[in-house]
Amino acid sequence: MARSGGRGGSTVRINGMARLRGRLEDLPDEIKEALKKGVRESAEAVRDDTARTVPVDTSGRDSRHLKDTVDIRYDEDGLIAQVGWFGQTDFYAVFVEYGTRRQAAQPSLHPALERERGKYRARLSEEVRRVLR
Template identity: 80%
Template sequence: MARGRSHVTITGLARLRQRLEDLPDELKQALAKGVKESAEAVRDDVKRNVPVDTSGRDNRHLKDTVDIRYRDDDLVADVGWFDQQDFYAVFVERGTRRQAAQPTLHPALERERGQYRARLTEEVRRALR
C-alpha cells in the first residue's frame, strides 16, 4: 500500500485484460460478480472490525464511510476510504509514533484472499452451465 493511501485494490484478472476482451459477455459478468462479492466481503469485514475509539478519536465515521469503487468494467474494485475527511484512516490502519496501528483493511483483505479464487471459479462455472 502506497504511503498515505487508505484503500486496497481487488483486481479481477487485470493482467489478462487483452484475453478478457475475447471472452463472452456472460463470463465477464460472472467475473465481475465474483469481484463484487469479494469487495463487499472486505468492506463488510472492515465495517465490523474498524476500531470505534482510538486515543480519544471517535472512528465511528470510518465504519460508515468505508466504500467500494469499481473500474475496468467492474473487474477491479478499490475498497477503503476515499474522502479527504477520512484522511486519518491511514493513521488508524498503520499507527503513528503515539498510537499503535489498528489495521482492519489489510486483515480483511487477507481473510478474503482464500475465498476470492473460489468465488471467481464458482461464478464462471455457473455462467458455463
Template identity: 45%
Template sequence: MARRRRRTRVQVVGLDRLERRLADLPDELKQAAQAAVKASGRAMKEDVQRHVRRDTGNLYGSVEDTYERDGLQTSVGWRDQDDLYALFHERGTRRIPANPTLIPALEREGRELAARLRTEVRRRL
C-alpha cells in the same frame, strides 16, 4: 514539517492479460468475473467494517468499495478527506496502537476470490 500522506496500493499482476482474454470470451463469463469481483469488494468492505475501531463510527461508516475497469477492479478504503486519521489507526502513533484493517482484509479475501470466480463461472454456464 508536514508528513506526506502515503496510500497502500496492491496491484494484481496479469489483470491486463485477463481483460484481453475475457474480451474473447462470451459475455456470460465476463459477467461472472464482474460478479465475483463485486462480491469480493463487498466482502472486503464488510471485513474492514468489522475490524475497524469504532469511537465515533466515522471510519466504519465511510469505508467504500469502488469499481473500475469495467467492473474487473475494486478498490476498498476511505475516500473522504476528513478520514486522514484512518491512517493513524492503520499504522499507529505514539498514543494509538496500530490496528491494520485494509491489508488483512485483502489477504483474507484474496484466498476467497478464486473460489468466488469458479462458483460464478459454474453458475452461469
C-alpha cells in the same frame, strides 16, 4: 488482490483477472458478468469485514466515522474494485491502519483483505462454472 495506498486514506485494490485483460474482450459477455459478480462479492466482503472490525473511537468525537465511510470504487467496467476510505475527512484511516510513533496500529482493512484472499479465486471460479453449466 493487490494493496494500494490512497490519497485520502487507506485502500486496497482487488483486481479481477488482471493477467487476462488483453484477452478479456474475446470472452463471452456471460463470463465477463460472472467475473464482475465475483469481484463485487469479494469487494463487498472486504468492505463489510472492515466495517465490522475498524476501531471505534470512544473519546466523544464522531466515533463511527470510519465504520460508516468504508466504501468501494469500481474501475475497468467492474473488474477492479478498490476498497477503503476515499474522502478528505478520512485521511486519518492510514494512521489507524498502520499506526504512528505514538499510536499502535489497529488494522482492519488489510486483515479483511487477507481473510478474503483465499476465497477470491474460488469465488471467481464458482461464478464462471455456474455460467458454463
